[in-house]
Amino acid sequence: MLPARFDYVAASSVEEAIAAKAQGGDESRILAGGQSLLPMMKLRFATPANLIDINRIGGLDTIERHNGHLHIGALVRHADIAASGEVSGAVASAAPWIADPLVRNLGTMCGSVAHCDPEGDWNSVLLATGAEVIAQGPSGSRSIAIGDFVEDFFTNTLADDEMVVALHIPVPSGRSGGSYQKLERKVGDYATVGVAAHLELAGDGTISAAGVAMTSVAPINRKATGAEAVLVGNAPSAELFAEAGEAAAAAADPRDDVRGSARWKRRVVAAFTRRALAAAAEEAQA
Protein backbone atom coordinates (compact mmCIF):
# COMPACT_ATOMS: atom_id res chain seq x y z
CA MET A 1 0.00 0.00 0.00
CA LEU A 2 1.10 3.59 -0.59
CA PRO A 3 1.03 6.20 2.18
CA ALA A 4 -1.64 8.91 2.16
CA ARG A 5 -0.55 12.33 0.80
CA PHE A 6 1.64 14.41 3.10
CA ASP A 7 3.73 17.59 3.05
CA TYR A 8 7.45 17.19 3.66
CA VAL A 9 9.89 19.55 5.39
CA ALA A 10 13.62 18.82 5.59
CA ALA A 11 14.52 20.85 8.68
CA SER A 12 18.05 22.24 8.89
CA SER A 13 17.91 23.10 12.61
CA VAL A 14 16.07 22.00 15.75
CA GLU A 15 14.39 25.43 15.84
CA GLU A 16 13.10 24.98 12.28
CA ALA A 17 11.79 21.48 13.10
CA ILE A 18 10.01 22.75 16.22
CA ALA A 19 8.48 25.69 14.33
CA ALA A 20 7.17 23.31 11.64
CA LYS A 21 5.82 20.97 14.31
CA ALA A 22 4.09 23.85 16.12
CA GLN A 23 2.51 24.96 12.85
CA GLY A 24 1.19 21.50 11.99
CA GLY A 25 0.03 20.58 15.50
CA ASP A 26 -1.03 16.98 16.01
CA GLU A 27 -1.07 16.47 12.21
CA SER A 28 2.75 16.65 12.19
CA ARG A 29 5.27 13.89 12.79
CA ILE A 30 9.03 13.97 13.18
CA LEU A 31 10.78 11.61 10.75
CA ALA A 32 14.01 10.14 12.20
CA GLY A 33 15.08 6.69 10.98
CA GLY A 34 11.62 5.99 9.55
CA GLN A 35 11.83 2.35 10.63
CA SER A 36 8.54 2.47 12.52
CA LEU A 37 6.82 5.53 11.04
CA LEU A 38 7.15 4.65 7.34
CA PRO A 39 5.76 1.09 7.68
CA MET A 40 2.85 2.53 9.68
CA MET A 41 2.23 5.15 6.97
CA LYS A 42 2.34 2.51 4.22
CA LEU A 43 -0.28 0.52 6.13
CA ARG A 44 -2.19 3.77 6.75
CA PHE A 45 -2.12 3.19 10.50
CA ALA A 46 -0.48 6.65 10.55
CA THR A 47 -1.58 9.41 8.16
CA PRO A 48 0.34 12.55 9.18
CA ALA A 49 -0.35 15.63 7.05
CA ASN A 50 3.21 16.90 7.58
CA LEU A 51 6.47 15.00 7.87
CA ILE A 52 9.37 16.89 9.43
CA ASP A 53 12.62 15.19 8.48
CA ILE A 54 15.34 15.84 11.09
CA ASN A 55 18.09 13.83 9.36
CA ARG A 56 19.90 16.92 7.99
CA ILE A 57 20.20 18.65 11.38
CA GLY A 58 23.81 18.79 12.56
CA GLY A 59 24.92 17.97 16.11
CA LEU A 60 22.19 15.47 16.99
CA ASP A 61 24.30 12.38 16.39
CA THR A 62 26.59 12.48 19.42
CA ILE A 63 27.09 9.93 22.19
CA GLU A 64 29.07 11.48 25.03
CA ARG A 65 29.52 11.31 28.78
CA HIS A 66 29.22 14.50 30.80
CA ASN A 67 27.88 15.64 34.18
CA GLY A 68 27.25 12.08 35.37
CA HIS A 69 25.18 10.92 32.44
CA LEU A 70 25.45 9.47 28.98
CA HIS A 71 24.04 11.88 26.38
CA ILE A 72 22.50 10.23 23.32
CA GLY A 73 21.38 12.64 20.59
CA ALA A 74 18.21 12.29 18.51
CA LEU A 75 20.07 11.04 15.42
CA VAL A 76 22.15 8.36 17.15
CA ARG A 77 21.30 5.10 15.36
CA HIS A 78 21.00 1.74 17.11
CA ALA A 79 24.16 0.65 15.25
CA ASP A 80 26.09 3.68 16.59
CA ILE A 81 25.28 2.57 20.13
CA ALA A 82 26.27 -1.04 19.42
CA ALA A 83 29.63 0.21 18.09
CA SER A 84 30.27 2.87 20.74
CA GLY A 85 33.02 2.55 23.35
CA GLU A 86 31.15 5.03 25.58
CA VAL A 87 28.28 2.72 26.51
CA SER A 88 28.20 -0.05 29.11
CA GLY A 89 25.75 -2.02 31.25
CA ALA A 90 22.20 -2.60 30.02
CA VAL A 91 22.59 -0.10 27.13
CA ALA A 92 25.57 -1.95 25.65
CA SER A 93 23.89 -5.29 26.29
CA ALA A 94 20.62 -4.34 24.54
CA ALA A 95 22.01 -2.59 21.44
CA PRO A 96 22.86 -5.72 19.38
CA TRP A 97 19.39 -7.14 20.12
CA ILE A 98 17.44 -4.34 18.44
CA ALA A 99 15.87 -5.64 15.22
CA ASP A 100 18.32 -6.58 12.42
CA PRO A 101 21.37 -4.84 10.91
CA LEU A 102 19.33 -2.94 8.29
CA VAL A 103 16.99 -1.47 10.90
CA ARG A 104 19.88 -0.79 13.31
CA ASN A 105 21.68 1.26 10.66
CA LEU A 106 18.76 3.70 10.31
CA GLY A 107 16.54 3.48 13.39
CA THR A 108 17.33 5.82 16.27
CA MET A 109 17.16 5.24 20.00
CA CYS A 110 15.23 8.51 20.47
CA GLY A 111 12.75 7.52 17.75
CA SER A 112 12.22 4.16 19.40
CA VAL A 113 11.66 5.83 22.78
CA ALA A 114 9.23 8.38 21.28
CA HIS A 115 7.34 5.61 19.49
CA CYS A 116 6.39 3.97 22.85
CA ASP A 117 5.88 0.50 21.39
CA PRO A 118 5.58 -1.89 24.36
CA GLU A 119 7.51 -4.41 22.24
CA GLY A 120 10.38 -1.93 21.81
CA ASP A 121 13.48 -2.84 23.80
CA TRP A 122 14.92 0.57 24.67
CA ASN A 123 12.18 1.82 26.97
CA SER A 124 12.82 -1.10 29.34
CA VAL A 125 16.53 -0.22 29.42
CA LEU A 126 15.68 3.43 30.12
CA LEU A 127 13.23 2.49 32.89
CA ALA A 128 15.81 0.20 34.55
CA THR A 129 18.56 2.84 34.41
CA GLY A 130 16.38 5.79 35.46
CA ALA A 131 16.93 7.76 32.24
CA GLU A 132 15.47 11.11 31.25
CA VAL A 133 14.12 12.31 27.92
CA ILE A 134 15.23 15.81 26.87
CA ALA A 135 12.42 17.53 25.00
CA GLN A 136 12.75 20.88 23.23
CA GLY A 137 9.97 23.28 22.34
CA PRO A 138 9.66 26.96 21.34
CA SER A 139 10.43 28.19 24.86
CA GLY A 140 13.42 25.92 25.57
CA SER A 141 14.13 22.41 26.75
CA ARG A 142 12.87 20.30 29.64
CA SER A 143 13.82 16.98 31.13
CA ILE A 144 11.15 14.28 31.51
CA ALA A 145 11.67 11.10 33.57
CA ILE A 146 11.11 8.13 31.25
CA GLY A 147 8.28 6.89 33.50
CA ASP A 148 6.44 10.19 32.95
CA PHE A 149 7.26 10.32 29.23
CA VAL A 150 5.48 7.08 28.28
CA GLU A 151 1.76 7.78 28.69
CA ASP A 152 0.33 4.65 27.05
CA PHE A 153 1.14 2.28 24.20
CA PHE A 154 2.23 4.32 21.18
CA THR A 155 1.54 7.52 23.16
CA ASN A 156 4.03 9.89 24.79
CA THR A 157 3.56 13.09 26.78
CA LEU A 158 5.35 15.44 24.35
CA ALA A 159 3.44 18.63 23.51
CA ASP A 160 2.54 19.13 19.83
CA ASP A 161 5.31 21.73 19.52
CA GLU A 162 8.06 19.64 21.13
CA MET A 163 10.55 17.07 19.87
CA VAL A 164 13.01 14.78 21.62
CA VAL A 165 16.55 16.12 21.21
CA ALA A 166 18.40 13.66 23.46
CA LEU A 167 18.27 11.00 26.14
CA HIS A 168 20.25 11.27 29.37
CA ILE A 169 21.15 7.97 31.01
CA PRO A 170 22.77 8.20 34.46
CA VAL A 171 26.37 6.94 34.72
CA PRO A 172 26.89 5.88 38.37
CA SER A 173 30.18 6.94 39.95
CA GLY A 174 30.60 3.68 41.90
CA ARG A 175 30.45 0.03 40.93
CA SER A 176 27.54 -0.77 38.63
CA GLY A 177 26.47 -3.22 35.96
CA GLY A 178 23.55 -4.02 33.75
CA SER A 179 22.18 -6.48 31.25
CA TYR A 180 19.34 -6.95 28.77
CA GLN A 181 18.01 -10.46 28.21
CA LYS A 182 15.71 -10.98 25.23
CA LEU A 183 13.85 -14.01 23.97
CA GLU A 184 12.95 -13.73 20.28
CA ARG A 185 11.51 -16.30 17.87
CA LYS A 186 14.15 -15.55 15.24
CA VAL A 187 16.96 -13.08 14.69
CA GLY A 188 15.55 -9.57 14.21
CA ASP A 189 12.17 -10.28 15.78
CA TYR A 190 10.54 -8.20 18.48
CA ALA A 191 10.81 -9.61 22.01
CA THR A 192 8.59 -12.44 23.13
CA VAL A 193 9.90 -11.38 26.53
CA GLY A 194 12.67 -8.91 27.39
CA VAL A 195 14.11 -7.96 30.79
CA ALA A 196 16.51 -5.09 31.53
CA ALA A 197 18.41 -5.04 34.82
CA HIS A 198 20.67 -2.43 36.39
CA LEU A 199 22.51 -2.79 39.73
CA GLU A 200 24.68 -0.46 41.79
CA LEU A 201 26.81 -1.76 44.66
CA ALA A 202 27.72 -0.06 47.96
CA GLY A 203 31.25 -0.25 49.43
CA ASP A 204 30.29 -3.37 51.44
CA GLY A 205 29.10 -5.15 48.29
CA THR A 206 25.37 -4.90 49.01
CA ILE A 207 22.99 -3.58 46.38
CA SER A 208 22.48 0.17 46.83
CA ALA A 209 20.23 0.72 43.80
CA ALA A 210 18.39 -1.60 41.43
CA GLY A 211 16.34 -1.22 38.26
CA VAL A 212 14.32 -3.98 36.58
CA ALA A 213 11.97 -3.42 33.63
CA MET A 214 10.17 -5.69 31.19
CA THR A 215 9.36 -5.69 27.45
CA SER A 216 6.34 -7.22 25.66
CA VAL A 217 4.59 -8.42 28.81
CA ALA A 218 2.28 -5.46 29.56
CA PRO A 219 0.49 -2.69 27.61
CA ILE A 220 3.61 -0.51 28.12
CA ASN A 221 7.18 -1.37 29.09
CA ARG A 222 6.77 -2.01 32.80
CA LYS A 223 9.09 -1.39 35.75
CA ALA A 224 9.13 -4.31 38.22
CA THR A 225 9.17 -2.21 41.40
CA GLY A 226 8.51 -5.24 43.63
CA ALA A 227 11.64 -6.93 42.29
CA GLU A 228 13.67 -3.75 42.84
CA ALA A 229 12.49 -3.60 46.48
CA VAL A 230 13.56 -7.22 47.02
CA LEU A 231 17.08 -6.38 45.84
CA VAL A 232 18.02 -3.09 47.52
CA GLY A 233 20.01 -3.43 50.77
CA ASN A 234 20.86 -7.09 50.21
CA ALA A 235 23.98 -8.91 49.05
CA PRO A 236 23.82 -10.29 45.50
CA SER A 237 23.09 -14.03 45.46
CA ALA A 238 21.35 -16.63 43.30
CA GLU A 239 18.59 -16.96 45.93
CA LEU A 240 18.00 -13.20 46.00
CA PHE A 241 17.86 -13.02 42.21
CA ALA A 242 15.39 -15.95 42.13
CA GLU A 243 13.17 -14.08 44.60
CA ALA A 244 13.39 -10.93 42.47
CA GLY A 245 12.54 -13.02 39.40
CA GLU A 246 9.33 -14.23 41.03
CA ALA A 247 8.43 -10.65 41.99
CA ALA A 248 8.98 -9.53 38.38
CA ALA A 249 6.86 -12.42 37.06
CA ALA A 250 4.06 -11.38 39.41
CA ALA A 251 4.22 -7.82 38.04
CA ALA A 252 4.07 -8.96 34.41
CA ASP A 253 0.72 -8.94 32.61
CA PRO A 254 1.39 -10.93 29.41
CA ARG A 255 -1.20 -12.06 26.87
CA ASP A 256 -1.64 -15.39 25.10
CA ASP A 257 -0.57 -14.87 21.47
CA VAL A 258 1.32 -16.49 18.59
CA ARG A 259 4.55 -16.13 20.55
CA GLY A 260 3.32 -18.24 23.49
CA SER A 261 0.94 -18.51 26.42
CA ALA A 262 0.73 -15.90 29.16
CA ARG A 263 1.60 -18.54 31.76
CA TRP A 264 4.76 -19.56 29.93
CA LYS A 265 5.83 -15.93 29.34
CA ARG A 266 5.57 -15.29 33.10
CA ARG A 267 8.02 -18.16 33.69
CA VAL A 268 10.35 -16.64 31.07
CA VAL A 269 10.18 -13.30 32.92
CA ALA A 270 11.26 -15.05 36.15
CA ALA A 271 14.15 -16.87 34.44
CA PHE A 272 15.33 -13.87 32.39
CA THR A 273 15.19 -11.57 35.42
CA ARG A 274 17.48 -14.00 37.27
CA ARG A 275 19.86 -14.12 34.31
CA ALA A 276 19.85 -10.35 33.79
CA LEU A 277 20.56 -9.72 37.48
CA ALA A 278 23.36 -12.31 37.58
CA ALA A 279 25.01 -10.70 34.54
CA ALA A 280 24.55 -7.20 36.01
CA ALA A 281 26.12 -8.29 39.33
CA GLU A 282 29.04 -9.91 37.53
CA GLU A 283 29.75 -6.69 35.64
CA ALA A 284 29.43 -4.60 38.81
CA GLN A 285 31.79 -6.90 40.75
CA ALA A 286 34.42 -7.12 37.99
Ligand SMILES: Cc1cc2nc3c(=O)[nH]c(=O)nc-3n(C[C@H](O)[C@H](O)[C@H](O)COP(=O)(O)OP(=O)(O)OC[C@H]3O[C@@H](n4cnc5c(N)ncnc54)[C@H](O)[C@@H]3O)c2cc1C
Ligand atom coordinates in the same frame (compact mmCIF):
# COMPACT_ATOMS: atom_id res chain seq x y z
C1 LIG B 1 11.66 -5.25 10.67
C2 LIG B 1 11.71 -4.42 11.92
C3 LIG B 1 12.10 -5.04 13.11
C4 LIG B 1 12.16 -4.30 14.29
N1 LIG B 1 12.54 -4.95 15.45
C5 LIG B 1 12.68 -4.24 16.58
C6 LIG B 1 13.14 -4.85 17.78
O1 LIG B 1 13.45 -6.05 17.84
N2 LIG B 1 13.24 -4.08 18.90
C7 LIG B 1 12.94 -2.75 18.88
O2 LIG B 1 13.06 -2.11 19.94
N3 LIG B 1 12.53 -2.13 17.76
C8 LIG B 1 12.40 -2.83 16.62
N4 LIG B 1 11.99 -2.19 15.46
C9 LIG B 1 11.69 -0.73 15.51
C10 LIG B 1 12.98 0.07 15.24
O3 LIG B 1 13.83 -0.06 16.37
C11 LIG B 1 12.73 1.56 14.96
O4 LIG B 1 13.92 2.08 14.54
C12 LIG B 1 12.32 2.45 16.13
O5 LIG B 1 11.16 1.98 16.71
C13 LIG B 1 11.97 3.87 15.69
O6 LIG B 1 13.11 4.62 15.44
P1 LIG B 1 13.17 5.52 14.11
O7 LIG B 1 14.33 6.45 14.27
O8 LIG B 1 13.16 4.66 12.92
O9 LIG B 1 11.83 6.38 14.25
P2 LIG B 1 10.74 6.79 13.16
O10 LIG B 1 10.19 5.59 12.50
O11 LIG B 1 11.30 7.85 12.28
O12 LIG B 1 9.65 7.42 14.14
C14 LIG B 1 8.91 6.63 15.03
C15 LIG B 1 7.96 7.53 15.81
O13 LIG B 1 8.70 8.35 16.73
C16 LIG B 1 8.54 9.73 16.40
N5 LIG B 1 9.86 10.36 16.54
C17 LIG B 1 11.02 9.92 16.01
N6 LIG B 1 12.04 10.70 16.42
C18 LIG B 1 11.49 11.64 17.21
C19 LIG B 1 12.03 12.76 17.93
N7 LIG B 1 13.35 13.03 17.91
N8 LIG B 1 11.19 13.53 18.66
C20 LIG B 1 9.86 13.25 18.67
N9 LIG B 1 9.28 12.22 18.02
C21 LIG B 1 10.10 11.43 17.30
C22 LIG B 1 8.01 9.78 14.97
O14 LIG B 1 7.27 10.94 14.72
C23 LIG B 1 7.15 8.52 14.95
O15 LIG B 1 5.91 8.77 15.55
C24 LIG B 1 11.89 -2.91 14.28
C25 LIG B 1 11.53 -2.28 13.08
C26 LIG B 1 11.44 -3.03 11.92
C27 LIG B 1 11.07 -2.32 10.64
